Amino acid sequence: MTCPQPLPSLNVHTLMPVTERPEQVFVRGEGAWLWDAAGQRYLDWLQGWAVNALGHCPPVISQALQAQSSLLLTPSPALYNLPALQLAQALCGLSGMDQVFFGSTGAEANEGAIKLARKWGRLHRAGAHEIITFENGFHGRNLATMAASGKPGWDEMFAPRMEGFAKARLNDLDSVKARLSQRTVAIMLEPVQGEAGVRPASPAFLQALRALCDEQGLLLIFDEVQTGCGRLGELFGFHHFGVRPDILTLGKGLGGGVPISAVLAQAHCSVFEHGDQGGTYAGNPLMCAVALGVLAEISQPAFLAQVRRIGLQLQRGLQALSEEHGLGEVRGAGLLWALELGQDHAPALVRACRARGLLVNAARPHCLRFMPRLNSTAEEIEHGLAVLGAALAAQHHTSMAA
Ligand SMILES: Cc1ncc(COP(=O)(O)O)c(C=O)c1O
CATH class of the missing domain: 3.40.640.10 (Type I PLP-dependent aspartate aminotransferase-like (Major domain))
Structure with missing residues (x-):
């Protein structure tokens, strides 16, 4: 567990505003998870924009950095x-x-x-x-x-x-x-x-x-x-x-x-x-x-076979959500997937997921993209799908009420 950390006084305006960022400051990552400075934990399906193939801070990277940095x-x-x-x-x-x-x-x-x-x-x-x-x-x-x-x-x-x-x-x-x-x-x-x-x-x-x-x-x-x-x-x-x-x-x-x-x-x-x-x-x-x-x-064949298996689980889960909520196409392969929403709800859903502890990307205003770590577990996928489902249900209620 990461305890909330008192942050030094920070001025976000010292960074050039080249993109919209949420207010949270992220301080630690481990495997599938990211923590912000307030101690809130997020299941990370951005993974650095499909970068962290093995999740956050995997031992293989820390070890390689440590060994090579002294050599x-x-x-x-x-x-x-x-x-x-x-x-x-x-x-x-x-x-x-x-x-x-x-x-x-x-x-x-x-x-x-x-x-x-x-x-x-x-x-x-x-x-x-x-x-x-x-x-x-x-x-x-x-x-x-x-x-x-x-x-x-x-x-x-x-x-x-x-x-x-x-x-x-x-x-x-x-x-x-x-x-x-x-x-x-x-x-x-x-x-x-x-x-x-x-x-x-x-x-x-x-x-x-x-x-x-x-x-x-x-x-x-x-x-x-x-x-x-x-x-x-x-x-x-x-x-x-x-x-x-x-x-x-x-x-x-x-x-x-x-x-x-x-x-x-x-x-x-x-x-x-x-x-x-x-x-x-x-x-x-x-x-x-x-x-x-x-x-x-x-590059291990067994690793790649597992990416395909877990990818199938994510695909099926997204398809089920799409059917349940009357959404559109589910596209992708391996562990790179998109869900068409049919309406420009993606930015609002990204915020709703984040508030529930899941980080996803709005690749387009009408489309969510999912890029979990390649060594994701079945439990992580199930958890992420459940959070997404809850965000979609809340979105549905909001739209009905409007
Ligand atoms: C297909 C493709 N090419 C190139 C790039 C650019 O990579 P970088 O941001 O590391 O320069 C990206 C980044 O998203 C990409 O998805």
Whole structure:
């Protein structure tokens, strides 16, 4: 148990107001649970936005941090270190890719993938540089990845816009074909659009994109920052869909709560040379040691089978709630799910769940998203569903009374 802690005098306005935050200050996490400074406990189905694959502060991470932090923190990105080499080798072995570049964030990994594709286009496609990306897609918040994202208005928010991204519609092959030109070098997408409200590409669409890329000599890039690292019940989302990309990006769950991301590429398009890419913390041994520990756990077949089993329990529970309360579609896989509400009740439900001790996300005003830790127990899922059910019932009564 965590006792309420007297907080020092804090001024929330010293943080730039880049997002709406609830008033609570969170002070401790353990496994599925988060505690605020008042001692209130929350079942956490945000888990750092699908980051904490093994929940809050798992022993494997504390141990890796402790051991590596007294051994070697950051030699230099221009020197080899053991954890980076071990992690690169492990990721290549597990994914079938040939080379890796490590970054710290998903946006950085995706920017690396964009640079890699552009360089490959210069070398092998007569300077083709345009990448077909998708409406409502999300690839990060640096300038390149905002332009690549398909959030309405995003490419113009910090004008001038970065050129080179043509937008198609998910699961609409004709819309992709209509964007093809001599300038096209790659197609880039999330196999499941997470921020858009857990919208999966269909296996047939991904297969068709693979065939189109092969036929046209284009690169297929999967942004698996959210869907990778066990989230869909397979180690990589592309295993779930049975379609192999040429370039794959990972982030979030790879570090299980610490900042590390990766761009993986097949040999034929792994064209970075000295000076093309880098970063002070690229492949630092502290983060790589943590990721090695996380990967050793989440890549076990028995672990992934359990993610699928628990995911099924969550899916069935959400479907039952949807039927009981007359709501909409339940979408997702593994432990990434969304529930369509049919009305813009999601922000109010997020607040109602939080007041009852459950943290969930409103991916869209009309849609809730659930991202529990991958090692969730059946009891946690049952508890979360019961709290959500109570919040939905209260919402129903409020709507009836209004
Ligand atoms: C699919 C996808 N790509 C990229 C990102 C950006 O990752 P980061 O916030 O670590 O830069 C996210 C974050 O939500 C994501 O879901």
